[in-house]
Amino acid sequence: MSTTKNYWLIKSEATCYSIDDLARDKVAPWTGIRNFQARNYIRDGMRPGDRALFYHSSGTPTAPSGVYGIAEVVSEPYLDPTALDVRDEHYDPKGADWVAVDMKFVSKLDRPVTLADIKKDPLLRKMLVAKQGQRLSVMPVTKEEFEGVVGRWEK
């Protein structure tokens, strides 16, 4: 098992669950991931202490898509209980072994780093999220990319 910290980007629609919701809740279970590649990243890579860029997708002109804050992984991956709950909107009748982790609020960026900002930056545009049509809701980023986003407005 790796002992170094890993860095991630996690996506959520702001109207569904935003960085402000996480700030209010402090810690929240990150459930409902139903994409095998994203599942594998969580299951095989996410560990407590890892940090994640919190990205709002499906933005609007006044609240554009981009990174709005930082979260920290505070649990090991565990079986996602919403996949087994027939009343849950993310119920999976096929019973695949989906996983979840608990995420803790760390901070909100002073200003969002929008997708447009990311695509303009030579370092940041290598991130998977900048690739056209990238639909992963959980993806790895490098330490340099993570710090590049966090420090975007401190230059």
Add this chain to the structure above:
DNA sequence: GCCAACGTTGGC
């Protein structure tokens, strides 16, 4: 709301 990208499903 449109539509391109892309993951998933299912017929063969």
Add this chain to the structure above:
DNA sequence: GCCAACGTTGGC
């Protein structure tokens, strides 16, 4: 295992 149809994501 191929691939067309279908459904969903997500930027615009």
